[in-house]
Amino acid sequence: MNAALAIFQREMRLAWSGGGGPAGPAAFNLAALALFPLALGPSPDTLAAAGPGVIAFAMLLSVLQPAERLFGEDAFDGTLEGYALSGASLTLICLMKTLAFACAVFWPAPLLAFAGGVAYGMSVEAALVLALGLMLAAPGLALIAGFAAALAAGVKRAGLLIALIAAPLQVPLLVFASGAGRAMIDAPHLVLANLTLTAAASLAALALTPFAIAAALRARLE
């Protein structure tokens, strides 16, 4: 358990020091949010209706963007071998590593989603529900991106490959999280169902992906 905590702290510190913490993905997220209206046109009705989907999609892109960092270097600098020799469970290490990464990097995303939702002309309630949905989706999105990153670790230009692998697997989270926001706009009785399904998909990812990530990394060790 100590090892797990130590890894969590190490990853938090690494994310803040080396990669600038949440700044990069948040700025990317913001840029995407700022450019969508320019592409969609300024009509408030269109923007409010498209808001939940566009905002959820911008977050998904911002989750994929930094994933390459997660395991890319470990595969080469001996860290991975160190983890394997440490005696701690590789599954637990992968879980802590990915979660720490998610905590350090993606916490502004729900805030951005709320601000973006209001700016797109959604009601405050709808923006709040959307932000809540994305908060629930964040661990799942990060874990799936981490899984793709573990598979693609060490590949040249892994970013593109990660996006191609992770995107289809992230479909359920995208559907349910943005669905929560959309439901608040025109079918309020479905809000709770969407939020619970988002949480369920995230929990399923939490239960399964650490094993898959560990298996992908172990394949690299042999």
Next chain:
Amino acid sequence: MWSYFANPERFDRLARAVIPWCWGSAALLFVIGLPWALVVSPPDYQQSDTVRIMYVHVPAAWLAMFAYAGLGASSFVYFIWRHNLADVAARAIAPAGAVFAFLCLATGAIWGKPMWGAWWVWDARLTSMLVLFLLYLGYMALRAAIEDERLAARAGAILAMAGLINLPIIKFSVDWWNTLHQPASVIRFDGPTIHASKLWPLSVMAIAFTVLFTAIVLTGMRTLILTRRADALERAEERRQETEARSAEPNAVFNPEAAS
């Protein structure tokens, strides 16, 4: 049981015997099925002749899903028992499955234009098939990107299994996504049950496609195995020639005077 078929020698003998029969019977079934489906079978009372697209579309859809199940199953066998042959099967299945998924999407679009008035509709079925197609693309891209063959096989197997587990969730989520905004959609297939005059040619076509798929996969597997063996032989031959050249003039490599 796996180990019995995992012997490449045994597989090769079996495949060599089975492959011509597969191609032959696929050709025979298409010779029967295609004219039956495309000419003889009665046109639909609503869709008239466009219904004939279904005879290609439905088997393609069925095989795209069946192939992914096969991909997941052989990946599982490879991951657990490390039989190389299972990995070869996965490698041969993936492009075939992707092609059938694409065929399903393309024929669906061709059918959709006259029937729904649009090439593409964001219907739940279409979208899940599109996601399945993307899963195939991701699998093939991952395998192509990793140079180390064994690592590519392991990573591919893990991804295929993850995709297989996720597929029902994706299917459910896409159904959910579609029903949120379009309850009681026009696009329903559960109308009148299919009539025997259409069911028979459809069955023949489905069997023909399945046999064709088996033939493609078995031929692909044999090609992969033979390519691998040819590469190994070539490398061994190169090594042999190198050592022969070295033993002929033992001092050629390590003689600084000769080099200067």
